[in-house]
Amino acid sequence: MTPQDDTQIRSIVIVGGGSAGWMTAAALANALGGSAKITLIESEAIGTVGVGEATIPPIRLFNTRLGISESDFIRETKGSFKLGIEFAGWTREGESYFHPFGSYGADFDVHTPFHHYWLADRLNGAQAGRLDDYTVSWEVAKSGRFGRPSRDPRQVQSRMDYAYHFDATLYAAYLRRYAEARGVSRVEGKVEHVSLHAETGFIESVTLDDGRTLVGQLFVDCTGFIGVLIERAMQTGYEDWSRWLPANRAVAMATSSDADPLPYTRSTARAAGWQWRIPLQHRTGNGYVYCDRYASPEIAEATLRDTVEGEPLAEPKHLRFVTGRRKQFWNRNCVAVGLSAGFMEPLESTSLHLIQFGIMRLLTLFPDQTFSPTLAEEYNRLTVAEYERIRDFLLLHYIANDRDEPFWRDMRQVELPDELAFKLEHFRRAGIISLDGRELFGKPSWLAVLVGQGVLPERAPGLAGRAGERGIPVAERLSQVRQAIVAAPGGMARHGDFIRELIG
Ligand SMILES: Cc1cc2nc3c(=O)[nH]c(=O)nc-3n(C[C@H](O)[C@H](O)[C@H](O)COP(=O)(O)OP(=O)(O)OC[C@H]3O[C@@H](n4cnc5c(N)ncnc54)[C@H](O)[C@@H]3O)c2cc1C
Known part of the structure; x- marks a missing residue:
């Protein structure tokens, strides 16, 4: 020894x-x-x-x-498989956006990321469409299909990534x-x-x-x-950290599910917080995360019961946290x-x-x-x-909402941690997403939530506002990417079939 x-x-x-x-x-x-x-x-x-x-x-x-x-x-x-999270009602009732795993669009050239082109188009008032239109993960997720990411970087399917429920x-x-x-x-x-x-x-x-x-x-x-x-x-x-993220309770309840699971999580804004829906093979997990200064446990439970799909499989479970x-x-x-x-x-x-x-x-x-x-x-x-980096990313979801309830109005007034304030300022001023390279959530994630919550820059960064390289107009390139994304789910199995095939 x-x-x-x-x-x-x-x-x-x-x-x-x-x-x-x-x-x-x-x-x-x-x-x-x-x-x-x-x-x-x-x-x-x-x-x-x-x-x-x-x-x-x-x-x-x-x-x-x-x-x-x-x-x-x-x-x-x-x-089941998870391609990202749909945020429903987080800006205002009836609107939604998707935070995809993976990245947006396709690389046009070496120095200008795809999203700069999309921002330039958007700020120029052109009609490139929603940012969600340029994520293959959302196109596949909403079709109820699933396939593993392609290893061929020329395929838009290589832009996908996935996790699990x-x-x-x-x-x-x-x-x-x-x-x-x-x-x-x-x-x-x-x-x-x-x-x-x-x-x-x-x-x-x-x-x-x-x-x-x-x-x-x-x-x-x-x-x-x-x-x-x-x-x-x-x-x-x-x-x-309650002064930044005041939610301090949750009520959770699993429900039955007859249909095949969808390959994404849904997070729906509610009066005093938000509700999750997580589809598994045998059931759906649901829960309402809320702050008890704005809703009582009884109201939260009633909201959950009124809004879940399927039959409850057990009594709701109430949890507290700080x-x-x-x-x-x-x-x-x-x-x-x-x-x-x-x-x-x-x-x-x-x-x-x-x-x-x-x-x-x-x-x-x-x-x-x-x-x-x-x-x-x-x-x-x-x-x-x-x-701290995760805390700031979570807080980003709340601060630019356009909802009317007291909880959401108060969230707009939260004093931001310095680093988050710095990142917001950079994006608002110049469309720059300033990350230090060690962030768990990368630029596509920040972009998804910033744009999803309606935060747009005053101007687009870099060369994106000019005609693209090799003389191909930007609108044409965006349209080509969109076509490839729309076609992507076609070659994939239904999510339920993919799971059945996998587990034998
Ligand atoms: C509402 C809610 C929703 C969540 N959703 C997600 C999600 O979607 N994704 C995600 O990644 N995470 C989620 N989490 C977090 C996730 O549930 C936990 O991180 C995870 O379950 C780990 O919990 P744990 O093992 O630390 O604690 P616990 O599950 O509480 O386990 C504690 C263990 O310690 C034992 N123990 C305690 N005291 C003693 C003692 N004195 N002697 C011996 N044993 C003891 C208990 O018996 C138990 O085995 C959620 C949490 C909450 C509250």
């Missing part, structure tokens, strides 16, 4: 068995390959949050790294089987006491309600909103992953993604028994930046 081996982490305790706990257990078991003992403690009596069904494209990377095939995944989680409880169960097959031990029980080292404040052990004590070197807190280790024991603190983040995600020898780390409303399906990236970052910065504080500092620095 080398001296370095002596300091390796040999024992990891994960507390919590929701999506966060089992994603962490599966990823650690896969990455560590038996070189550390991994124990997961969960309490059936407490249960899991039981919602969380829509994702964004990087989830595919998580499954690929674990060696999980798409067909197994879709079969086991009763999943799935039953998160089934996903956790699947990952549990995966993790247990790779040596993870599961312990049923409720953590009642956490022992901290008197001088260092490091966690030494946890004690269960039946008196058993489990020691460990690295602890991962996946206990949900309560944060049994990171907050209740270590008192790390929480930064409340938008924000833990002051430190990694504190001493404890890393918080999942709802224990923080929460932002599921408007862009980012929670499971934050779990995934929290785990990937932990693996990249994996500590040894010396727990260099630099590792925790770096982990926290990167995670704070990721949370």
Whole structure:
């Protein structure tokens, strides 16, 4: 054994068995390959949050790294494919736009992105049509079809990207089987006491309600909103972001579905928030995210019941949350992953993604028994930046609405975080989308929401207002792209048939 081996982490305790706990257990078991003992403690009596069904494209990377095939995944989680999110009524009642996965149009030339041409055309009063007309993802999604993106960059189908809708409880169960097959031990029980080292404040052990004590070197807190280790024991603190994103409740209810699932999420603006519709193979997930200063739980539940399609499959579930983040995600020898780390409303399906990236970052910065504080500092620095960028992107959806209800009027008055104000100013003045290259949501996403919410620049950037390269008029090029997009769904299967074929 080398001296370095002596300091390796040999024992990891994960507390919590929701999506966060089992994603962490599966990823650690896969990455560590038996070189550390991994124990997961969960309490059936407490249960899991039981919602969380829509994702964004990087989830595919998580499954690929674990060696999980798409067909197994879709079969086991009763999943469906997701090409983006339709935002209905977010500017005003009756209007909608699509936030696509993937990008817009096609590349015309090297220095001018496609959307500059579209903006120039739009600002010149020409008739290029809606931005949505230039996303192949929406054309395919609204046709109820699905196909994987083309690898040929000359095809507009190469501009698509996709994620999944799935039953998160089934996903956790699947990952549990995966993790247990790779040596993870599961312990049923409720953590009642956490022992901290008197001088260092490091966690030494946890004690269960039946008196058993489990020691460990690295602890991962996946206990949900309560944060049994990171907050209740270590008192790390929480930064409340309600002044930007005031929604603090949700009511969720699954309904039956006779038709094949649609390959996209719908988010519909309501008086005090917004409602999701997530189509799975066997049911539709629905929920109303709202702020209780503008609607009571009774009104929210009635709104949900009145507007869902299909028959309710269970009584509605009411949830409360405070938008924000833990002051430190990694504190001493404890890393918080999942709802224990923080929460932002599921408007862009980012929670499971934050779990995934929290785990990937932990693996990249994996500590040894010396727990260099630099590792925790770096982990926290990167995670704070990721949370803040997502927060700003979510807030962008609200600030330029044209709705009349008090909630929406108040959202127009929210004081913006500096970086979001800077980005808005750049776009309004010159049509520039200023991202720093590390953003989860790239330029097509910002463009979709900016234009979708009716924010347009004073002028189009760069050369786009001039005749295009090689002398082809811009209107003609736009029209060619549109024709290719309209034709794209024709070669694809119905989404339901695609799933049936895949899962056999
Ligand atoms: C309304 C709503 C909608 C959402 N929609 C989406 C979505 O569409 N997409 C998305 O990506 N995410 C979504 N999320 C977030 C998603 O649900 C969570 O990120 C995800 O489920 C992870 O939860 P978790 O595992 O951290 O916590 P939980 O599911 O709450 O699990 C906590 C675990 O800890 C255990 N536990 C707690 N205390 C103890 C204790 N003392 N001892 C032992 N065990 C304990 C529990 O038994 C449980 O196993 C949504 C969240 C909400 C609230």
